[in-house]
Amino acid sequence: MWRRATTQSSITSLSASASLFKKPINIISHTFTSTPTPTPTPIPFHPQETDGIPPKHISRFITFVLGGPGSGKGTQCAKIVETFGFKHLSAGDLLRREIVSDTKYGSMILTTIKEGRIVPSEVTVKLILREIQSSDNLKFLIDGFPRSEENRIAFEQIIGAEPNIVLFFDCPEQEMVKRVLSRNQGRIDDNIDTIKKRLKVFEALNRPVIDHYAKKGKVHKINAVGTEDQIFEQVRPVFAAFEQDADLKAV
Ligand SMILES: Nc1ncnc2c1ncn2[C@@H]1O[C@H](COP(=O)(O)OP(=O)(O)OP(=O)(O)O)[C@@H](O)[C@H]1O
Numbered sequence: 001m002w003r004r005a006t007t008q009s010s011i012t013s014l015s016a017s018a019s020l021f022k023k024p025i026n027i028i029s030h031t032f033t034s035t036p037t038p039t040p041t042p043i044p045f046h047p048q049e050t051d052g053i054p055p056k057h058i059s060r061f062i063t064f065v066l067g068g069p070g071s072g073k074g075t076q077c078a079k080i081v082e083t084f085g086f087k088h089l090s091a092g093d094l095l096r097r098e099i100v101s102d103t104k105y106g107s108m109i110l111t112t113i114k115e116g117r118i119v120p121s122e123v124t125v126k127l128i129l130r131e132i133q134s135s136d137n138l139k140f141l142i143d144g145f146p147r148s149e150e151n152r153i154a155f156e157q158i159i160g161a162e163p164n165i166v167l168f169f170d171c172p173e174q175e176m177v178k179r180v181l182s183r184n185q186g187r188i189d190d191n192i193d194t195i196k197k198r199l200k201v202f203e204a205l206n207r208p209v210i211d212h213y214a215k216k217g218k219v220h221k222i223n224a225v226g227t228e229d230q231i232f233e234q235v236r237p238v239f240a241a242f243e244q245d246a247d248l249k250a251v
């Protein structure tokens with residue numbers, strides 16, 4: 001029988017996970033406000049539990065994966081997926097998909113990414129929530145999001161709750177620049193001019209998000225210098241601890 005998290009991890013309390021996603025999210029009808037407030041929007045609650053299968057609005061486990069450009073978020077997410085079976089949602093990849101598909105947001109996103117700026121939360125949150133709702137998985141890595149307080153507040157407003165944990169890949173700027181310039185994936189923002197802007201945006205807009213969650217005891221800071229495997233050995237115990245919990249095992 002499905003049950004909600006009741007145990008305490010030695011690293012971070014799972015009390016947040018018990019309340020996370022209890023409510024279904026109607027992203028189609030939700031109206032985004034231009035000046036979001038931290039007060040969660042009331043969303044109708046229609047529990048449906050059958051045959052012990054968890055209803056989709058219960059106990060989703062959300063990890064925000066943060067760090068500067070090239071700090072290794074995507075690389076480590078791939079390892080977490082392989083080892084712990086999470087669904088990886090890269091905000092940057094979702095936005096780039098819009099450019100390639102030439103949707104109504106495509107050209108705006110292209111310009112914004114080229115300039116190293118942040119796409120309005122209305123667009124990014126919608127893309128992320130669509131993926132969450134259509135996934136059978138209940139464990140998510142949301143990579144590169146929230147990039148700003150605006151992103152964070154928009155997400156929390158729609159969901160009505162916070163992430164369970166936040167991974168922060170801490171990497172010196174020099175190392176990030178070196179990695180991005182040798183990434184070779186044809187990304188339009190992997191050039192020195194855009195990287196300088198992205199680093200400034202990271203410090204100005206993303207740091208406050210990390211500080212916000214650090215004050216709440218949710219941040220797991222990872223030293224992002226070393227080999228990929230060495231870094232994953234710091235990441236592994238974070239999720240191994242949570243695997244003891246019924247919520248993560250049941251998925
Ligand atoms: N520990 C590491 N040591 C050296 N290079 C690494 C390491 N981890 C990742 N890389 C390489 O650095 C580059 C950037 O890594 P990755 O794409 O994972 O970063 P990211 O944080 O997702 O960046 P972005 O925010 O720009 O998407 C890639 O080419 C990757 O192969």
Ligand SMILES: Nc1ccn([C@H]2C[C@H](O)[C@@H](COP(=O)(O)O)O2)c(=O)n1
Pocket residue numbers: 069090091092093095112113116117118119120124143144145146147151189198
């Ligand atoms: N929450 C987000 C995430 C990404 N973007 C834009 C701006 C970034 O420079 C670009 C690439 O993201 P990455 O793949 O490096 O995570 O995408 C955004 O506006 N908002």
Ligand SMILES: [Mg+2]
Pocket residue numbers: 073074090092144
């Ligand atoms: Mg990435």
